[in-house]
Amino acid sequence: MAFQQGLSGLNVSSKALDVISNNIANASTVGFKGGQAQFADVYAASLGVGGGSQVGIGASLPVVQQQFSQGNVSNSNNPLDIAVNGSGFFRLQKNATDQTITYTRNGQFHLDDKGFIVNAQKNNLTGYPIENNVTNRAALIPVQLDTTGVVPRATGASPTNPGIVTQMNFDDRDLKSLTSGTPNNLAPWSANTSFPPNNLNTFNYSTSVTVYDQKGNDHALSMYFTRVGNSDGATPAKNLWNVHYVLDNKDITGQVQSATQAVTTGVPTLEFGGDGQIVTTGFVGGAGVTKTDTITASGGPENARLSYNSLASVASVTGPGGAPVYVAGTDYTFDPVTGVLDTGGIAVGTNLVVTYTTSPTAMATDYKFNIDVAGLDAYESPVGSGVYPFRGLFDVATQPTIPLDFDNSTLFGSGYDVNKLVQDGYPYGRLSGVSVSSDGILRGNYSNGQTKDIAQLVLVDFISPTGLASLGNNQWGETSASGQPLIGDPGTGNRGVLQSSAVEEANVDLTQELVNLITQQRNYQANAQSIKTQDQVLQTLVNLR
Template sequence: MSFQQGLSGLNASSKAIDVVGNNIANSGTVGFKAANTAFADVFAATMNGSNQIGIGTSIASVNQQFTQGNITVTNNPLDLAINGQGFYRLSNNGAITWTRNGQFNVDKDGYIVNANGYRLTGYLANAQNVIVPSTPAEIFINTADLQPQATGSSPAGTGLQIGLNLDSRSAAITAAFDINDPTTYTSSTSATVYDSLGNAHLLSLYFVKTGPNAWNVYSNLDGGTPSAATAIAFDASGKLTTPANGIIPQSHAVTTGATSPLAFDLNLTGSTQYGNIFGVNSITQDGYASGRLTGLSVAADGTIQGRYSNGQTRDLAQVVLGNFNNPNGLVSLGNNQWGETADSGQPLIGVPGSGSLGVIQSAAVEESNVDLTAELVNMITYQRQYQANAQTIKTQDSILQTLVNLR
C-alpha cells in the first residue's frame, strides 16, 4: 500500500508544482489571477469503529484567487482597470467570455477589442447621444464627422447669450446711427455664430444711448445691413427691465447655402447699466461647426466619451461589467478568458459602480495578483513533499528487498 500512497503523493505534489509554475510564469500577465491547489485524502472504504489508514492523496481542486491586483498607470486611455469586483463582457462572434484584462484598442472596423480581437460590450448611445440601458452590444466607435449645429437650433434653444455692462455715465447720442461712424454709437461688441452647415459668422452688436437708462441695440451679420433698432431699458438700480425676458430675436440672411435666414435669440439677461466702463462679462452660444473625433476618454462608471476638434464632447457608449455568485465555478478558456458554467451561476450585469461591481480606472491596467515570494516558498514546500513521498517508496522497496532476501 505504501507504493500507492507514495505514488499518489508524487502525482499530487507534481501537479501542485505545475500550478505554482503557471502562477510564476504569469506574474507579468495583466489581469491574471493566481491559483492554489486544494488536496484531499483518499480512503478505500469507510469502516465503522475501525481506525483506517488512507491510501494516499489527490487534488481536490485548483482554485483561482480573484483578489485585487495592483493598478499601474499607462498612456492608453482604452487601458481599463477594474477596481473592485466584476469582469469585462467580451463577444467573439456572439460567443460571450469574461476577463479582467482591460487592455483594449479600436480595430480597423471601429470596434473596441482586446489583443485576441474579442469585442468589448456595453450599452450604446441612441441618435440623441443618450445611453440607453438594454441588452449589451458590441461597442462601436463612430469616427464620422460630428454634424454641425446652427446657433439657436439646440433642443434647449438657448441661442446667443451675452452678459455685459453698459456705462451709465455715457452721454445720450442724438445723431442717426451709422455703422461706419463710431460717433453715432456708444459701444459695440461681437460674437461668433454658426449656420446650419457649420459656417462661422460674425455678429456685431452696437449700443446707442438715447436717454437716461434707455438704449437702442443694432446688429448686423458679417458686415451686412444693420437690423432695425431694438429698445432696451434699465431701472434705477442698473438692472435690465426691457425686454422683460432679456431676449431680442435675431434674423439675418446668409449666402453660404445654409438655412436662411439664420434665426436665433440674443439673450441679454444679466446685463447691467452701472457707472463703470463698458465690458463684456460672458458670451455663450449653442452653435458649432462640424468636428472630427480627436480622442476618447472613459469615466469611472464606464461611460466612453468622444472628444471632437470643434470642442464638443459626446457620450458614445457605456462599458458593462458582470459578476458571479461563484467565480471559481468559471471555466478557464486561456488567453485570460473565462466561460460561464452551471457552477458559476448566471452573470449579474450592470454598469461599473452599481451594486457589488467595481469602478473603472482609465489609462491603467490591473497587474497579476501573483505574490512571487509566496509562490517561491510554495515551490520549496511542494518540492520537499515530493522528496518525502519518493522516500516512502524507497523505504517500502527496501522492506520488500529484505523479505525477498530471507532464507
C-alpha cells in the same frame, strides 16, 4: 502502503508546482487571476473500523481554485485600455455572426477596420447603443464607433435654442452730458442706417463672438453698446443702452423681437432697473425678465422671386435637311382632301425640329428688392434691370435667426466686463478620440470640441465566479457552477467601476509564489524520502535469513 502514500504526495506536489509555475509565468499578464492548489486527504473505504484506527492512503488535488482578488491598476496611453475596480467582467461576443459569449478581466481593447472595439483575439466588446442621448437597452450588441463625425449646427438651432447667452456689467460711473454734433455724439442709429463700427465715438463698449450657420461656416458677430443719447443735448438716460449688431462687417437691420414684448424702435435697447439688474426691452416695470432677442441678418442669402417680362432675341432658327420651318403668323394652304399642309411639293410627313439658340443672358427682367420688417422702416432698392442665364441658380436658403439672451447682465459702479459669452453652434467635427467614464459611458471626442455619447458599456457579475471555466486568452465561460450572468452598468451592485487609460495587472504576488515554490519543492523531496525509507525497510526485511 507507504509507497502509495509517497507516490500520491509526489503527484500532488508536482501539480502544485505546476500551479505555482503557471502563476509566476503570468505575473505580467493583464487581467490574469492566479490559481491555488487545494489538497485533500484520501482514506480507504472500510466498514466497522473505528475512527481512531484509520490510516490515510495519501493525498489528492481535487481542485485548482482561481483567486479573483483585485489586481493593481496601472496607467497606459491607450484610452481604450479599461480597468475594472470591482468584481465585474467585460462581456465579449465572438463576432457579428458567431454570438458565442465569453467574459474577461483583460481590458486591453482597440478599434478594428470597421470601427468595432475588439480585444487581441478580435472578440467584440458589447454594450447598449446610445442615440441622441437615449440608451437603447433592447439588446446588447457589439460596440461600434461612428467615424463619420458630427454634423454642423447653426447657432440657435439646438433643441433648447439658447443661441447666444451673455452676462455683462456696464459701468454706471462717470455719466457725461453729450451734445449732438460733437465728436462724442452717441445718438442712436435707425434700423436702415449703416452703423460705423470703426468710429470709436459711436459706441461705448463692444464685444464679439463667433457664430455658425447651417453648413458649419463661421461668422463674426460683433455687438456694440451705446448709451441712449438725445439730439437736443440733454443728458442721456443712464439705464438705457442701445445694441448694434454687425455680422461679418455687415450691419444687421432686421427685426428684433423680445420674449415678452415686440420692440418697435429701430435699434434694440437694454434697460436696467434701479438695482443695477437688467429689466427688459421696450417697456419699464418688469423685474427678472429674461430677454431673448431674435436677430435676422440682412447679410444672409436673399429670398427672391423673379417674374421675367421679356425674352431675348432669337439668334437663329434652323431645321434639319432643308425642310421648311413654319413660323407663327404666316398663312398657309391645306389640302382639302388630306388636311395636310401643302407647301408646293415638299414631302408630307417630314418631322421638323426647331432649335432656338439664345445667348447665355437670355432671360431679362426689371427687378427691385423690398425688405419690409414689421414695426420698422421698410427698405426698397431702386428699380434695376438685369439679364440672368436660364441655367442660373438662386440661393433660397433660410435666413439665420440667432436668439440673444442678456439675462443677468448688470449696471454697477465698476468697470465694463464680459462675465459670460457663449453660443451653441459649431462646425463639422471629425472623431479625434474617445474616453470612457467610470459609469461606463463611451464618448467620442470631436475636432470641433463637441462630445457624443456612443454606448453604455456593461459589467457582468456571477454568484460564484470561481465556478467559471477557464478558456484561455484571459477569458472565462459560464457554467452551471458559476450561475447565470448578472448584467448591469458599472457602479451598480458589486460590479465595480471603470477606469479608462488603465489596465489591471495580474493579482500574482511574486514573493509569495517564490516562497510557495520552495515549500512545494521541500514537500516533493519529503515524499521522495518517504518512498526511499519504505524501500530501505523492505530491503531489511528481504535480507532477513
